[in-house]
Amino acid sequence: MADVLKNKDEVGHILVQVQDDLRQLKNNLVRLTVQENGEVLDIQALDAAISRTEHGIRVTLYKSAFIMRLLNNPFHPKNKEIVQQNYGIQLPHLHKRTGASVSSAVSKYPFTIAEGQIDPEDPDYCRFKKQYCLYWGAMVEALDQLERMLLDFAVPLARVCGERLAACVQSGELDWRDGRGRRAHVEKLLSVLENRDEVWDLMCQPGQRYKGIEGHQAAAVCIQTCWRRYSARTAYLLQLRPKWAAQVIAISLLKHAKLGYLKKSLQASRIRQLENYHIRAESLAANWKHITSAKRTIIHVPSLGYSQHQRLSLRGFDVLQNTQMGRLCDIRDENVEVIYVSPVCLGKDVLQYYTRLLGLQTAIELGDASAPESHCSKRFTILMPEALEYFPTRNMCLASLLKYSPRTLQRIKNLIQGKQAYMISGVTHIDDLAVADELEVPLLGTEPAVTQLYSTKSGGRRIFSSAGVDMPPGKWDIYTLEQLHEGLARLMTEHMEVQRWLFKIDSEVGGRGTAYCAACHLKCRPWAQQEFSRYGPEQWRTSQSQESVMIKFLEEVPHLLASYAHPANTSCYATWTCFLEHFLREGGVIEAFPPSDSVTCLTVDLLVEPGGDVRMLSCGDQLRGPSGLEVVGCTVPQTSICPDVLHSICTRVGQACQQRSIMGHISLDLVTFLDPSNLEQQVWAIDLDLGYSNQLAMTQLMLMMTRGTLDCRTSKLEVPPPVRDVNTRMPLSRRLTNRFAVMCTRLLHTNLSLVYYSTFFLMCKAQGIGYDIKARQGTVFALHDSRDRRSLGMLTILEDLQGALLTFARNLSIIHQEISAPNMQGTNNFKDLIKDIEEVLGMTIQNQTTSQEEEITAAESEQLSSHKPHRSTLN
Incomplete structure (x- = not known):
C-alpha cells in the first residue's frame, strides 16, 4: 500500500508523457511510400499500431485513476471491499472528514480562471493537473463547464479551490445529467470557487449574461422568445375569448332560466x-x-x-x-x-x-x-x-x-x-x-299587501279622511324636498295657531321616525301674526294677505328646518340631515302638534270581525316618554274622552277599514286637548296600526288576573267578588267593583340581566311587591326571555287610578334601587316613566279638585234656583 502511494506520481507522469508523445507523433504522420528492399511501407499500419498502444495506455490510466479514486475516498464501505477483493489491499479504518473541514482548510492547489479561460502554463494550474492526473478526464469535463459558465457571464476573475473541485468531481456532484436542474448545477459549480460570493453577485446583476460570449445572440434569443411567447399568448387569448364569452352567455342564460323558473314557481305559490x-x-x-x-x-x-x-x-x-x-x-x-x-x-x-x-x-x-x-x-x-x-x-x-x-x-x-x-x-x-x-x-x-299600504302614516290618514273623523292639519305622501317646503309653508300659513309641527316617516313605528320643529323661530312670524290678528280666524282663509305670508314663510322654511328641526329619537336618526334622507326616501307626512299645553293621548284596540262587526277590546290613556312622542305605558280604562264619542269614532274607523278589506286586530291612536279658542274638547285621530298590540296582550293578562270585564262603551273595568264571598241577596250591580290598571309592556333596565328571575321575585316579595288573589289587586309581571332579561312587563291593578299610579311608580323606584348601585345606575327607562307618572298624578289631582269645585258650584246653583220662586213671591 505504501509503495503504491509512493510511486503513483512517477507512474502517472510517465504514462501521461507517453500518451502525449504518441498523440504528437500521430499528428505528424503522413502517408509515405518508402522503398526498402523493393517493399512499400504503409504508414496506416503504423498509425493503427500507435492507436492500439494509445488505447492500452488509456485503459491503464483509467484503471489507475479508478484505483486512485478508491484510494482517495477510502471512507465508503464499498470502496474498501472493491480494493480488498480486486487488488488485495487492506485499507485502514479512518474517520470521515466533513465538508466544513475541507472548506476551512487552506487550499493546497488553487488556481485562477481569468476572463473565463484557464492558462495552461499557469504554475498553479500545472501543479493542480499534476496532482490529479490519474482521473484528469473527468476533471477536464468539469473545468469545461466551469469555463463555459464564466465566459457566458463575463466573469473577470475566479479563484478555484482545487481540493473542493476534485472532491465534487469524485463524488459525482458536478454531473449535469443527474436531473437536479440548471440552478442546482450552477450552485454546485460556484461552490468550488473561493470568491463565490463575488462571482454570484456579478452574475445576478441585470444583463450580465448578455455581456459574455455570444451575449448578443443570447439577448436576441431571449427577446425573440419573449415576443413569441407574447404573440402566442395573445393569439391564444383571442382564440379563447369567444369560447369564454360563449360560456358566460350560456351560464347566464342558464341562471336566468333557473331564476325565471324559480320566480314563476314562487309567484305561483304565493x-x-x-x-x-x-x-x-x-x-x-x-x-x-x-x-x-x-x-x-x-x-x-x-x-x-x-x-x-x-x-x-x-x-x-x-x-x-x-x-x-x-x-x-x-x-x-x-x-x-x-x-x-x-x-x-x-x-x-x-x-x-x-x-x-x-x-x-x-x-x-x-x-x-x-x-x-x-x-x-x-x-x-x-x-x-x-x-x-x-x-x-x-x-x-x-x-x-x-x-x-x-x-x-x-x-x-x-x-x-x-x-x-x-x-x-x-x-x-x-x-x-x-x-x-x-x-x-x-x-x-x-x-x-293591504297591511303595507294602510299601516303607514299616509295610509292611516287616508282611512281617517274616508271615515270622517277629525285629524291634525297636515299633508301626506311627501317624497320630495319641494313638497316638504311648500307643504310646511302652506300649513303654517293656514294654521297660525299651531306652534309645533311634526314630521313622520311613513314606514317607521313606535315614535322612532318622528322629528319636530317650532314655528316661533321664523323671523317673519311676528309680522305674520299681526296680519292674522288683523283679519281674524274667519276672514284669514279668504284674505289676500295669506299669500304674501305664505311666500315669506316659503323663503325661510329651508333655513328653519336646517337649523331648528330635530329628530325625536336621536339613537335612530342622529341629525336632521340623516332623518331627512330617510324621510324623502320612504315618504312621510307633516302633521300639527295640538296647540295646547295639556295633551292626552290614548290607544284603542279594535277587532274587525270576519262577520263584519267592530268590537272595542281595550282602551287606555298613554304614558309617554320625555319627548312626548314615544309610548312607554298606559292606564286602563281610559278617562280622557266621553265613552260615547270614543265609540262613535272607533265605529267609523272600523267600518272604513272593513271597506278596504282590513280584517282582524287594529290599534287606533287618538289625542285629545282643549281648543284654546273656544275651550271645547278636540279629539284627533293620529295613527293607525294594523296588528295585535302590546296593550291588548297586557289587557288579556289583566282580565285573567281579575276575572273582570272591560266595557269600553262605559270605560269601566268591573270585577266581581270571589265565588266564596258572593252574597246572593245583593244585586249583581252592587256586587261589582271597579278597578284601574297601570301597565307597561316593556320596562328596560340593563341591570336586570344581572339578577336571575328567582332572586328578582324574592326581592319583590321582601319589598311587598306582589298580587293579592283574594282582593284581586296588586302587581303582576310579564317575562320576555331567559337570556338577556333586560326587559319585562309590569301590571298594577288597584281600586282607584291615583292609587294604581302611585303604586306603579313606587314599584319602579324600589326595583331600581334594589338592582342598582351609586356607581352602576344602568341604562333604563324607569326614571322617565316615573317622571311622566308624576305629571299624570298632578293633572289627576288638579282635575279632581276642579271636578269637586264644579260639583259644589252646581249644588249651590241648584239650591239657589230652588229658592227663586219663593224670593219672587216675596217681592
Whole structure:
C-alpha cells in the first residue's frame, strides 16, 4: 500500500508523457511510400499500431485513476471491499472528514480562471493537473463547464479551490445529467470557487449574461422568445375569448332560466297561498259566530312583519316580538286552547312562571290562594321554532322562522288535527300566508299587501279622511324636498295657531321616525301674526294677505328646518340631515302638534270581525316618554274622552277599514286637548296600526288576573267578588267593583340581566311587591326571555287610578334601587316613566279638585234656583 502511494506520481507522469508523445507523433504522420528492399511501407499500419498502444495506455490510466479514486475516498464501505477483493489491499479504518473541514482548510492547489479561460502554463494550474492526473478526464469535463459558465457571464476573475473541485468531481456532484436542474448545477459549480460570493453577485446583476460570449445572440434569443411567447399568448387569448364569452352567455342564460323558473314557481305559490287565504277568510266569516261559541284552538304567532331595513335597525328584535306573552291568557275561556309560538328560546324559569301564573285561575275565581292549581297547562302549548338556531343574527320575523321550521309545523298540525283552529299573527307578512297555508288554517288578519299600504302614516290618514273623523292639519305622501317646503309653508300659513309641527316617516313605528320643529323661530312670524290678528280666524282663509305670508314663510322654511328641526329619537336618526334622507326616501307626512299645553293621548284596540262587526277590546290613556312622542305605558280604562264619542269614532274607523278589506286586530291612536279658542274638547285621530298590540296582550293578562270585564262603551273595568264571598241577596250591580290598571309592556333596565328571575321575585316579595288573589289587586309581571332579561312587563291593578299610579311608580323606584348601585345606575327607562307618572298624578289631582269645585258650584246653583220662586213671591 505504501509503495503504491509512493510511486503513483512517477507512474502517472510517465504514462501521461507517453500518451502525449504518441498523440504528437500521430499528428505528424503522413502517408509515405518508402522503398526498402523493393517493399512499400504503409504508414496506416503504423498509425493503427500507435492507436492500439494509445488505447492500452488509456485503459491503464483509467484503471489507475479508478484505483486512485478508491484510494482517495477510502471512507465508503464499498470502496474498501472493491480494493480488498480486486487488488488485495487492506485499507485502514479512518474517520470521515466533513465538508466544513475541507472548506476551512487552506487550499493546497488553487488556481485562477481569468476572463473565463484557464492558462495552461499557469504554475498553479500545472501543479493542480499534476496532482490529479490519474482521473484528469473527468476533471477536464468539469473545468469545461466551469469555463463555459464564466465566459457566458463575463466573469473577470475566479479563484478555484482545487481540493473542493476534485472532491465534487469524485463524488459525482458536478454531473449535469443527474436531473437536479440548471440552478442546482450552477450552485454546485460556484461552490468550488473561493470568491463565490463575488462571482454570484456579478452574475445576478441585470444583463450580465448578455455581456459574455455570444451575449448578443443570447439577448436576441431571449427577446425573440419573449415576443413569441407574447404573440402566442395573445393569439391564444383571442382564440379563447369567444369560447369564454360563449360560456358566460350560456351560464347566464342558464341562471336566468333557473331564476325565471324559480320566480314563476314562487309567484305561483304565493298566488295560490293568497287564493287559499281568501277562501278560508270567507269560510271564517261565514262561521265566525259558531267558531267563537264552540271549542277552538288559537295559534298565536306574534310576528312583526316589518321591512328588512326596519328589522335590521331594531335592537333586540327577537325580544321585541315576544312582548305579547299575555296572549296565553286567552285560555281563561274554557273553550279555548292556545298554541303560542315563541320568537326566543325560553328557559325552564320562564316556562314554569307562566305555568304557575296560568294555573292561578281556580285560586283567583275562588279568592283563595291556597286553592289547588288548575289543570290549564293542558290547554296551552309554547313552541320554539328550530330555525332559531339557524338564523340567530338575521332579525327575521317569526313567520319566516316558522316557515323554515318543518318539525314545529308538523307538531302544530298534530296538535290541531280534527279541531277548529285559526291563526292570529302580529303585523302580517307574506310568510304568514305561507304558514297558514301549510297548516291549512284561516288567518285572522289583513292581507300583507293591504297591511303595507294602510299601516303607514299616509295610509292611516287616508282611512281617517274616508271615515270622517277629525285629524291634525297636515299633508301626506311627501317624497320630495319641494313638497316638504311648500307643504310646511302652506300649513303654517293656514294654521297660525299651531306652534309645533311634526314630521313622520311613513314606514317607521313606535315614535322612532318622528322629528319636530317650532314655528316661533321664523323671523317673519311676528309680522305674520299681526296680519292674522288683523283679519281674524274667519276672514284669514279668504284674505289676500295669506299669500304674501305664505311666500315669506316659503323663503325661510329651508333655513328653519336646517337649523331648528330635530329628530325625536336621536339613537335612530342622529341629525336632521340623516332623518331627512330617510324621510324623502320612504315618504312621510307633516302633521300639527295640538296647540295646547295639556295633551292626552290614548290607544284603542279594535277587532274587525270576519262577520263584519267592530268590537272595542281595550282602551287606555298613554304614558309617554320625555319627548312626548314615544309610548312607554298606559292606564286602563281610559278617562280622557266621553265613552260615547270614543265609540262613535272607533265605529267609523272600523267600518272604513272593513271597506278596504282590513280584517282582524287594529290599534287606533287618538289625542285629545282643549281648543284654546273656544275651550271645547278636540279629539284627533293620529295613527293607525294594523296588528295585535302590546296593550291588548297586557289587557288579556289583566282580565285573567281579575276575572273582570272591560266595557269600553262605559270605560269601566268591573270585577266581581270571589265565588266564596258572593252574597246572593245583593244585586249583581252592587256586587261589582271597579278597578284601574297601570301597565307597561316593556320596562328596560340593563341591570336586570344581572339578577336571575328567582332572586328578582324574592326581592319583590321582601319589598311587598306582589298580587293579592283574594282582593284581586296588586302587581303582576310579564317575562320576555331567559337570556338577556333586560326587559319585562309590569301590571298594577288597584281600586282607584291615583292609587294604581302611585303604586306603579313606587314599584319602579324600589326595583331600581334594589338592582342598582351609586356607581352602576344602568341604562333604563324607569326614571322617565316615573317622571311622566308624576305629571299624570298632578293633572289627576288638579282635575279632581276642579271636578269637586264644579260639583259644589252646581249644588249651590241648584239650591239657589230652588229658592227663586219663593224670593219672587216675596217681592
